[in-house]
Amino acid sequence: MTMMNARVHSASRAWGRWATAAMAALAAAPALAVNDLKGGPGVNQLNLHEPVTRIAHDQMWLHNFVMIVCLVIFVAVFGVMFYSIFKHRKSKGAVSANFHESVAVEIAWTVVPFLIVIGMALPATKVVVAMKDTTNADVTIKATGYQWKWGYDYLKGEGEGIGFLATLDTAQRESSNSAHPEPVDNYLLKVDNPLVVPVDKKVRIITTANDVIHAWMVPAFGVKQDAIPGFVRDTWFKAEKIGDYYGQCAELCGKEHAYMPIHVKVVSAEDYTKWVDGKKKEMAAKADDPNKVWEQAALIARGEKVYAANCAVCHKADGSGAGPIKPLDKSPVVLAEDKLQQIQVVLNGRMDKGMPAWKQLSDTEIAAVITYTKNSWSNKTGQTVQPAEVLAARK
Numbered sequence: 001m002t003m004m005n006a007r008v009h010s011a012s013r014a015w016g017r018w019a020t021a022a023m024a025a026l027a028a029a030p031a032l033a034v035n036d037l038k039g040g041p042g043v044n045q046l047n048l049h050e051p052v053t054r055i056a057h058d059q060m061w062l063h064n065f066v067m068i069v070c071l072v073i074f075v076a077v078f079g080v081m082f083y084s085i086f087k088h089r090k091s092k093g094a095v096s097a098n099f100h101e102s103v104a105v106e107i108a109w110t111v112v113p114f115l116i117v118i119g120m121a122l123p124a125t126k127v128v129v130a131m132k133d134t135t136n137a138d139v140t141i142k143a144t145g146y147q148w149k150w151g152y153d154y155l156k157g158e159g160e161g162i163g164f165l166a167t168l169d170t171a172q173r174e175s176s177n178s179a180h181p182e183p184v185d186n187y188l189l190k191v192d193n194p195l196v197v198p199v200d201k202k203v204r205i206i207t208t209a210n211d212v213i214h215a216w217m218v219p220a221f222g223v224k225q226d227a228i229p230g231f232v233r234d235t236w237f238k239a240e241k242i243g244d245y246y247g248q249c250a251e252l253c254g255k256e257h258a259y260m261p262i263h264v265k266v267v268s269a270e271d272y273t274k275w276v277d278g279k280k281k282e283m284a285a286k287a288d289d290p291n292k293v294w295e296q297a298a299l300i301a302r303g304e305k306v307y308a309a310n311c312a313v314c315h316k317a318d319g320s321g322a323g324p325i326k327p328l329d330k331s332p333v334v335l336a337e338d339k340l341q342q343i344q345v346v347l348n349g350r351m352d353k354g355m356p357a358w359k360q361l362s363d364t365e366i367a368a369v370i371t372y373t374k375n376s377w378s379n380k381t382g383q384t385v386q387p388a389e390v391l392a393a394r395k
Helices: 002-028 054-087 103-131 170-177 269-286 296-315 339-348 363-374 387-394
Strands: 139-146 149-156 163-166 195-198 203-209 214-218 223-227 233-237 243-249 261-267
Touching: 054 103, 139 195, 139 214, 139 223, 195 269, 203 214, 203 223, 214 261, 223 233, 261 269, 296 363, 339 363, 339 387, 363 387
Parallel strands: 139 203, 195 261
Antiparallel strands: 139 149, 149 163, 203 233, 214 223, 214 243, 243 261
């Protein structure tokens, strides 16, 4: 027994030293905790996001109202139950009443819950109807979900004709893949091209998808709308504060689901006009003549950039693929003498192989990335695909 006690005391001392060392290490470690992200998630957040639209304010009010109603019902029901148990317990000589029915009680427990439900349903219905009122929008934007990024097309209002893709920031993806991500406030929420909208303007968002079901969600706006292939849904918001607001795809859309963030930048009317002008000039500068004949070296150089921005996510930088994703290195389609095979796959996709369609890319971008894959790694076909060939395949 003495030996056993000694062992227990020794183990306790060892455990105490280990716990002390662990606490000291945690205290001395660099500040790994992130801070609240303005317009995004907060540390140890329990409540809804800070609302910046009228709808989001109404949703928060409705949330609090229903919580209070539920709390009152909880206290009342359990209060009566515990009072009855305590007041009419057998040890005090309580005797059960002997009656068959009570019309008053039956009417009460039918009418009172009905009135409570109506009292909650009326404000909830008002909020839901307001959420679906997408009429008289100042700006209309189509948000298309892709595996795994968002495509934005400005359809009506100031900025009409602008279109671009928003993809997770490359540095954050690399940080995540390293298994030792850097502690930043906007981890996996930073994109290369945020959606820009004007403050105090009604923005209608039309959602659809190119491959599987996605969902466009920005909690600070009180907005969540599914994006379904072959269908069109819509929602709206009117941001009341300038700033950056974040969300994510809210449907489990595949292995890169966590890498599909949403970043909306709300700016003043003047800054929005400047952004629109700059974006249109940038698009005009990038516009390519599909009839231009390119040299192979120039296409390969451009194709490398297109590949890194769009294709390397699945096929990897070395073209080796991963899991069900087929490698492009030594791929029969890539090596085929019939260039139209690969053009059709890139344009129309192969959903049975997990390959999305890339029609949103320009003819020159598709020609460049195909030329790049046909002449990279061990693929030395010497083939060149011109934009005109892609244009002809679209028809």
